[in-house]
Amino acid sequence: MRARNVLKCAAWALALSILLASLPLYPFPEAHAAPVPSKLEGFSATVVGDVCNIRSGPDTTYSVIGSVTMGTTLEVLAYENNWAKVRTGSLTGFIAGWLIDVDLGSRGVSARVTATDVNVREGPGTDYRVKSMTGKDKVYPAEVKRGAWVRVTLTAGGSTGWISEGLLRLEFAEPPPPPSDSPGTASPSVPVQGDLVVFPVRDTLTIYANAIAGSAVVARLTRGQSARVMGAEGGYLMVETSGGLRGWVYGPDSKVVSPSDSGLQFIVSQNSWTVGKYPVSTVTATDVNFRGGPGTSYPVIGSLDKGDTLWVLDTSGDWKQVVSPKGQTGWVAGWLTSSTTQGSGTLFTVSARANGGDRTLTITGPFESAVVIPSPDKRSVIVSTSTFFNTSLELPVNAFEFDSVKVATSDVTVRFREKANYDIVEIAPGRVELRFTPVVTSLDVRSSGNTDILTIETVGYAWADVKREGNLVTLFLPGASLANEVPSCSGRSVKNVTVSPRDGGVDVAVLTTGPLAYQIKHTANSIQATFGVSGLVGKKIVVDPGHEANDPGAIGPTGLAERNVNWEMAARLVELLKQAGATAILTRQSLYATSEGPPGFAPIPGQYSHSLSERAAWSQGADLFISIHNNWNYNRSIAGTTLYVCDKNPNAAESRRFASLALSELTLALGTRDMGVRDSNFHVCRESMSPAVLVEVMFLSNPVEESYLRQAQTWDKTAQSLYRAVQRFFGTGTSISVPGI
Numbered sequence: 247m248r249a250r251n252v253l254k255c256a257a258w259a260l261a262l263s264i265l266l267a268s269l270p271l272y273p274f275p276e277a278h279a280a281p282v283p284s285k286l287e288g289f290s291a292t293v294v295g296d297v298c299n300i301r302s303g304p305d306t307t308y309s310v311i312g313s314v315t316m317g318t319t320l321e322v323l324a325y326e327n328n329w330a331k332v333r334t335g336s337l338t339g340f341i342a343g344w345l346i347d348v349d350l351g352s353r354g355v356s357a358r359v360t361a362t363d364v365n366v367r368e369g370p371g372t373d374y375r376v377k378s379m380t381g382k383d384k385v386y387p388a389e390v391k392r393g394a395w396v397r398v399t400l401t402a403g404g405s406t407g408w409i410s411e412g413l414l415r416l417e418f419a420e421p422p423p424p425p426s427d428s429p430g431t432a433s434p435s436v437p438v439q440g441d442l443v444v445f446p447v448r449d450t451l452t453i454y455a456n457a458i459a460g461s462a463v464v465a466r467l468t469r470g471q472s473a474r475v476m477g478a479e480g481g482y483l484m485v486e487t488s489g490g491l492r493g494w495v496y497g498p499d500s501k502v503v504s505p506s507d508s509g510l511q512f513i514v515s516q517n518s519w520t521v522g523k524y525p526v527s528t529v530t531a532t533d534v535n536f537r538g539g540p541g542t543s544y545p546v547i548g549s550l551d552k553g554d555t556l557w558v559l560d561t562s563g564d565w566k567q568v569v570s571p572k573g574q575t576g577w578v579a580g581w582l583t584s585s586t587t588q589g590s591g592t593l594f595t596v597s598a599r600a601n602g603g604d605r606t607l608t609i610t611g612p613f614e615s616a617v618v619i620p621s622p623d624k625r626s627v628i629v630s631t632s633t634f635f636n637t638s639l640e641l642p643v644n645a646f647e648f649d650s651v652k653v654a655t656s657d658v659t660v661r662f663r664e665k666a667n668y669d670i671v672e673i674a675p676g677r678v679e680l681r682f683t684p685v686v687t688s689l690d691v692r693s694s695g696n697t698d699i700l701t702i703e704t705v706g707y708a709w710a711d712v713k714r715e716g717n718l719v720t721l722f723l724p725g726a727s728l729a730n731e732v733p734s735c736s737g738r739s740v741k742n743v744t745v746s747p748r749d750g751g752v753d754v755a756v757l758t759t760g761p762l763a764y765q766i767k768h769t770a771n772s773i774q775a776t777f778g779v780s781g782l783v784g785k786k787i788v789v790d791p792g793h794e795a796n797d798p799g800a801i802g803p804t805g806l807a808e809r810n811v812n813w814e815m816a817a818r819l820v821e822l823l824k825q826a827g828a829t830a831i832l833t834r835q836s837l838y839a840t841s842e843g844p845p846g847f848a849p850i851p852g853q854y855s856h857s858l859s860e861r862a863a864w865s866q867g868a869d870l871f872i873s874i875h876n877n878w879n880y881n882r883s884i885a886g887t888t889l890y891v892c893d894k895n896p897n898a899a900e901s902r903r904f905a906s907l908a909l910s911e912l913t914l915a916l917g918t919r920d921m922g923v924r925d926s927n928f929h930v931c932r933e934s935m936s937p938a939v940l941v942e943v944m945f946l947s948n949p950v951e952e953s954y955l956r957q958a959q960t961w962d963k964t965a966q967s968l969y970r971a972v973q974r975f976f977g978t979g980t981s982i983s984v985p986g987i
């Protein structure tokens with residue numbers, strides 16, 4: 247939830263001028279700006295105020311000529327006295343510097359501390375808490391500049407803080423880029439080190455904070471700029487810019503190359519890795535100038551040696567834009583290089599498919615023959631082909647069973663994260679197909695306290711689709727097979743466990759003495775299922791992730807959307823409730839879905855909000871309704887957890903009882919400030935037909951809490967806390983402890 251009346255940013259300016267007028271007149275060291283900002287021409291900036299005025303001049307006395315909203319990207323044309331001249335679309339004008347974050351991180355800007363005993367604060371102002379101290383000549387990667395404050399990266403782990411710009415000198419690692427309206431001139435070069443670098447496939451490549459869709463934007467690479475590959479997860483690659491800024495890029499938007507052979511290129515996606523050979527050219531003269539643009543009037547940015555292999559990106563007249571063996575982008579005179587080879591395009595495609603029981607790895611390419619060589623430890627497989635590479639390239643994958651894909655000499659080597667078991671389905675000219683078949687080797691049930699722990703040992707990564715019908719819980723292991731005779735077993739509350747092959751996998755059937763809660767854990771080469779007594783069997787609990795498709799809810803200072811956080815928390819809570827035997831219902835089915843009413847629900851015409859009445863309608867016949875939100879306030883120092891109920895609701899007393907339990911669990915686990923259980927008129931609390939609460943977990947407007955809200959650990963802790971509160975609310979509890987506590 248957030249305040250409905252949106253204040254104009256001009257009000258902030260007014261408040262600030264009143265504040266300044268009331269300050270004593272002696273010097274106030276943290277408020278001075280350093281005289282460097284003219285260098286910011288061509289940098290990009292993001293609007294951080296809700297709705298901000300664009301004016302005809304650099305002062306609030308100038309007339310308003312337009313407005314921009316939070317998250318809008320602006321091009322900086324000039325920056326002086328904490329006002330920026332900016333352009334967005336056809337609008338050019340001035341905006342106050344404290345309403346925008348100028349992106350320094352993607353340009354490799356460093357901040358050198360110029361004074362002794364300098365405060366590093368949690369936010370851009372002296373009203374923010376002092377986080378640590380720093381001293382003269384310390385140098386940090388600069389991330390953004392907001393007004394007279396600069397956010398810097400303090401540690402390799404990504405911890406950040408704000409330092410007054412008057413106590414810093416910004417050091418620019420590269421010349422300012424050319425104006426964007428004169429394309430074809432030099433691209434800024436970003437020297438990189440390491441085995442693999444990424445370039446944008448199109449004009450820009452967005453670096454995200456997390457490897458998930460809808461994550462906040464950290465920085466952008468423009469054409470010709472690159473970043474180092476640090477790791478991978480699914481279809482995302484973790485990268486580091488030359489300025490030390492880390493984030494994630496989406497594989498299909500990225501070209502991955504090895505500077506040692508720029509012609510060889512990977513494209514990574516969620517489930518396929520394509521290796522291609524692209525146009526290259528060789529330097530034919532000694533000591534050749536490497537320039538910033540296509541002509542001798544451009545500055546020399548390096549030198550190239552005879553025999554250097556260059557990956558050709560583009561040409562302009564007789565000049566070639568190339569990537570050097572060091573991974574640097576620049577221009578070279580075409581007459582000092584060999585003619586450009588025709589790129590043969592895609593060489594190999596290595597693709598994985600995970601579709602229920604069908605999990606395969608396919609390698610296709612221009613080879614006449616191939617041999618599949620398994621490693622004795624089952625941790626990798628080599629497909630040796632008749633096509634020859636003269637360099638090697640290894641790409642981290644870290645998805646499904648796969649750790650990495652490597653191409654070297656004539657071999658494609660696939661490394662697995664755990665021991666893997668597979669069958670060879672096909673070896674033909676141009677095509678090799680393997681099918682993954684985890685093997686179940688043993689079953690074991692161990693009783694511990696009130697729980698029975700079932701361990702299914704496998705060779706190869708296996709996972710379970712779980713179904714419950716009364717006292718029978720069935721774990722289906724797609725693609726799995728049985729090693730040999732696996733004897734059935736039993737425990738105390740687990741009466742009998744049997745394993746049997748079925749089409750496309752293996753069924754593990756668990757018959758229990760009564761309705762039990764369960765918890766599944768996938769470990770290396772095993773699946774562990776814990777069964778125990780639960781007081782939640784038969785309970786119907788509605789979980790309502792606040793906001794939806796076209797309504798992101800509150801937005802944090804660095805752009806995190808409330809809708810996404812609410813969804814992550816709600817989805818985790820529902821999973822825990824289901825495992826405990828409850829009937830748990832979500833009011834929207836995916837992150838970007840709109841909320842839906844229960845089957846047959848017809849909203850009353852003219853009702854206040856269609857979406858909210860759809861959500862509340864799920865409470866029919868439910869035992870509890872939990873709406874999950876995160877808070878927002880203009881005052882960014884406000885932080886904490888609040889529980890809302892509606893005292894007009896007939897179930898108000900029970901709602902308050904659950905709210906108190908939830909508040910104590912959440913503040914304990916998250917370490918947040920207890921802001922109490924409050925009466926409200928929120929639609930879902932008022933109209934719910936069951937006890938109902940609306941929880942505001944943290945404040946997205948608070949920079950520190952926003953950073954917590956980005957972390958999966960916070961989503962887990964929130965779900966676990968609410969789950970414990972549900973257990974306490976229904977009294978009987980469960981013998982299964984929540985994981986991760």
Ligand SMILES: [Zn+2]
Pocket residue numbers: 247248792793799800808875876
């Ligand atoms: Zn909300």
